[in-house]
Amino acid sequence: MTVQTLAETNTTVPEQPIFELIEVEQVFEVPKPGRPIFSRETVGLRALDGVRLNIRKGTSLAVVGESGSGKSTLLRVLLGLDRPSGGRALYNSKPILEGRATGIDFARDVAMVYQDARGSLDPRMTIGALIAEPLRHFNIVSREDEASRVAQLLDRVGLPADAAERYPSGLSGGQVRRVAIARALASEPTVLVADEAVSGLDVSTQAQLLILLQSLQRDMGLTLIFITHDLGVASFLCEEIAIMYLGRIVETGPTDAVLNAPAHPYSAALRAAAPQFFEPLSEPLSGEIPSPLNLPEGCRFSTRCASAQNDCRLKDPQLGKLSLQRAVACLHPLALK
Numbered sequence: 468m469t470v471q472t473l474a475e476t477n478t479t480v481p482e483q484p485i486f487e488l489i490e491v492e493q494v495f496e497v498p499k500p501g502r503p504i505f506s507r508e509t510v511g512l513r514a515l516d517g518v519r520l521n522i523r524k525g526t527s528l529a530v531v532g533e534s535g536s537g538k539s540t541l542l543r544v545l546l547g548l549d550r551p552s553g554g555r556a557l558y559n560s561k562p563i564l565e566g567r568a569t570g571i572d573f574a575r576d577v578a579m580v581y582q583d584a585r586g587s588l589d590p591r592m593t594i595g596a597l598i599a600e601p602l603r604h605f606n607i608v609s610r611e612d613e614a615s616r617v618a619q620l621l622d623r624v625g626l627p628a629d630a631a632e633r634y635p636s637g638l639s640g641g642q643v644r645r646v647a648i649a650r651a652l653a654s655e656p657t658v659l660v661a662d663e664a665v666s667g668l669d670v671s672t673q674a675q676l677l678i679l680l681q682s683l684q685r686d687m688g689l690t691l692i693f694i695t696h697d698l699g700v701a702s703f704l705c706e707e708i709a710i711m712y713l714g715r716i717v718e719t720g721p722t723d724a725v726l727n728a729p730a731h732p733y734s735a736a737l738r739a740a741a742p743q744f745f746e747p748l749s750e751p752l753s754g755e756i757p758s759p760l761n762l763p764e765g766c767r768f769s770t771r772c773a774s775a776q777n778d779c780r781l782k783d784p785q786l787g788k789l790s791l792q793r794a795v796a797c798l799h800p801l802a803l804k
């Protein structure tokens with residue numbers, strides 16, 4: 468029998484993830500469909516259901532899924548904006564809400580680029596003042612050094628120094644997103660979270676912003692969590708992917724491996740529906756996506772799955788390991804190539 472030395476044992480200990488979601492659930496009480504107008508009857512809408520996810524420090528992760536799959540709800544849990552109704556959501560091994568409540572470190576560490584970049588910027592403030600705001604809030608530089616740090620941040624996101632004097636209304640859609648990224652970087656975060664940060668822009672502006680985000684992530688060692696409904700964006704930008712369907716992560720792994728040989732029939736359907744990169748997933752599948760108020764029995768994908776078998780209506784598959792780096796929530800995963 469061979470005996471492992473401590474050093475050998477240590478090499479097998481996986482690095483602690485920066486974010487860890489364990490059976491996270493988010494149920495919203497909503498008015499019961501068809502209730503009489505004066506009734507207060509509600510039902511639980513499962514926006515997140517049994518979400519398991521580990522995010523490695525320094526990685527780039529795309530969270531992909533159709534509209535309504537729970538991406539924004541997941542993001543609010545990761546940002547500590549909402550308390551999940553079940554399960555545990557940890558940041559550096561501590562509950563996210565605890566981290567958020569006990570000081571400004573979490574808010575400084577985890578920065579957000581909002582989906583509606585223009586709406587997140589006060590139109591009465593100059594770009595310089597907008598970028599200086601987080602610098603002051605987090606006490607990043609002295610007042611004397613503020614203007615030069617604003618200029619550095621503008622340069623880092625590819626905007627000219629004189630943009631500091633302008634107002635958001637004078638900038639294009641792509642420039643406004645760059646300002647939102649500069650504001651997010653001002654607090655010197657370790658994690659950058661972006662919700663559909665390039666959607667709605669023309670393809671060349673999208674490509675420029677993706678190249679910028681990629682270089683920021685690599686140069687600054689950021690952990691990037693990127694919410695998108697576009698597989699092309701996910702594939703270009705992110706090392707890892709998590710695919711969501713009706714409130715659950717149904718497949719995770721390295722982006723290339725998952726997109727080249729999907730194990731979950733839903734991932735395969737998404738891949739087949741997006742032969743062109745940078746094409747949004749408008750109608751990836753035939754059939755209606757079920758309502759989260761009325762989840763199918765057994766596997767939630769069984770009503771649309773081409774590989775469904777009898778047991779799929781009876782058992783609800785949880786996300787489980789497929790290989791060292793990949794996990795899938797399916798009773799009959801597709802064979803890996």
Ligand SMILES: Nc1ncnc2c1ncn2[C@@H]1O[C@H](COP(=O)(O)OP(=O)(O)O)[C@@H](O)[C@H]1O
Binds near residue numbers: 496513532534538539
């Ligand atoms: N605050 C809320 N109250 C009630 N239902 C909500 C709320 N937020 C989201 N939902 C519902 O949860 C589901 C997931 O929504 P969301 O996370 O916004 O999905 P995505 O970002 O993937 O489009 C949807 O059915 C949505 O209607």
Ligand code: SF4
Binds near residue numbers: 769776798799
């Ligand atoms: S469990 Fe069955 S229905 Fe669900 S995705 Fe797998 S094969 Fe399809």
Ligand SMILES: [Mg+2]
Binds near residue numbers: 538539
């Ligand atoms: Mg959303």
